[in-house]
Every structure is written in structure tokens, then in C-alpha cells.
């Protein structure tokens with residue numbers, strides 16, 4: 001495990017984007033696993049800047065998003081389809097047919113999860129999986145539980161997760177109660193995992209996840225078993241690692 005702590009957000013953003021760009025430069029047809037939420041926004045901004053300067057092209061890249069809410073129209077301003085368009089896809093040359101996001105409006109959620117798993121299998125291996133971290137230790141939307149699911153599946157979002165995401169909606173009642181998420185098995189199969197954590201409010205959970213017991217009650221703790229885990233922390237999130 002490689003843990004890097006950054007004094008400011010800009011340095012963290014540039015380092016995160018640098019890892020992604022370095023991968024694409026050595027492997028133009030890289031398969032990226034992408035996250036949403038507040039955490040990766042600054043990194044996506046850096047990717048767009050580099051693309052605009054001609055330093056990187058995404059034309060042969062394939063992407064798989066971690067998750068999507070169930071029941072939000074695809075063009076809803078808080079759907080992860082909209083988020084990805086807004087923060088990244090509308091600004092780079094990644095072809096639409098190489099972008100994958102679970103369909104949270106599929107009539108049959110189980111069939112949609114199976115379809116998503118098959119698409120990931122077709123791509124062979126995710127080269128780099130970007131992850132944020134939930135306050136409750138979730139990765140993707142794999143919430144703490146007595147057991148975890150390996151592949152893409154339907155989840156009930158925990159109250160803590162809905163509360164954390166309420167900041168993006170008019171009220172907590174508007175936050176969906178379910179999501180489709182890649183499973184922990186799929187996440188752990190990625191060649192490299194890039195975990196990014198920001199903020200004092202996540203200092204304790206990231207420290208427990210990476211140094212405490214490995215348990216399904218803290219899904220991110222399973223990342224300790226990954227042979228190629230890179231962790232980028234801002235100074236606040238990294239304060240317990242000194």
C-alpha cells in the first residue's frame with residue numbers, strides 16, 4: 001500500500017490526474033473505473049485541462065462507473081449519468097460507446113446488474129479503479145454489512161449515506177433509497193486501485209479502514225488485501241497517519 005498525503009487540494013488533484021494520464025500514455029486503451037461524488041471533481045478538472053492542452057486523449061479508453069441511483073431519470077441533475085457528463089465526458093474525446101454506467105431505471109434491476117457484470121468481464125480487467133470513501137466506510141455503494149456481494153447488485157442506501165448525499169438535493173426526501181453498485185469482488189479485481197480521501201470528517205474512517213481489522217462492517221478495509229493500492233489523502237484526512 002502506498003499512502004501519499006498532500007498539503008493542498010491542487011497538489012492532490014494534479015497527482016491523481018497524473019496517475020491516470022500516466023496510465024493512458026503507456027496504455028492508450030486503458031480500462032478506467034470511475035467514481036462520482038465530491039471527491040474526484042478536482043481530479044476530473046485536471047484531466048479536462050490536460051486534454052485541452054493536448055497532453056492526453058481518451059479516444060481508446062473504456063470506462064466503467066461504480067454506481068448509479070435507482071429511479072432518478074438519467075437526465076436528472078443529480079444522476080451519476082449527468083454528473084459524469086458535466087464533470088468529464090462532455091469535455092473529452094471518450095467515445096460514448098466506450099462509456100458504461102449502470103442503468104438505474106432498468107425495468108429488471110437484476111438483469112441490468114448481470115448485463116453490467118458481463119460488460120466488465122468483456123473488458124477483461126479494470127486497469128485503474130478510482131474510489132472515494134463513505135463516512136461509514138463504504139466503497140462504491142457497498143454499505144457496511146455482515147456480508148458483501150461480489151458483483152454488481154442492487155443496494156438499499158443506509159441513512160448515513162442518504163444524509164451525506166442530501167447536500168446535492170433539495171431535501172433528504174429527494175435522495176433515492178436504492179442504487180446499483182459494482183460489488184467489492186469486482187473492485188478488488190482491478191489491477192490498481194486509487195483511493196482518494198479528503199477532509200477531517202474522514203480522517204478516522206480512512207485510518208481504521210487501512211490499519212484496523214479487515215471486516216465487511218467496514219467495506220473499505222478489504223482494500224488492505226489488494227496488492228496494488230495507492231491512497232491519496234489531503235492533510236486533514238491523513239492526520240492520523242503520522
Ligand code: F6R
Nearest residue numbers: 035036037038039132133134140
Ligand atoms: C461514488 C461512490 C461513493 C463515494 C463516497 C464518497 O461513485 O461510489 O462511494 O465515493 O460516497 O462521496 P464524496 O466524494 O461525495 O464524499
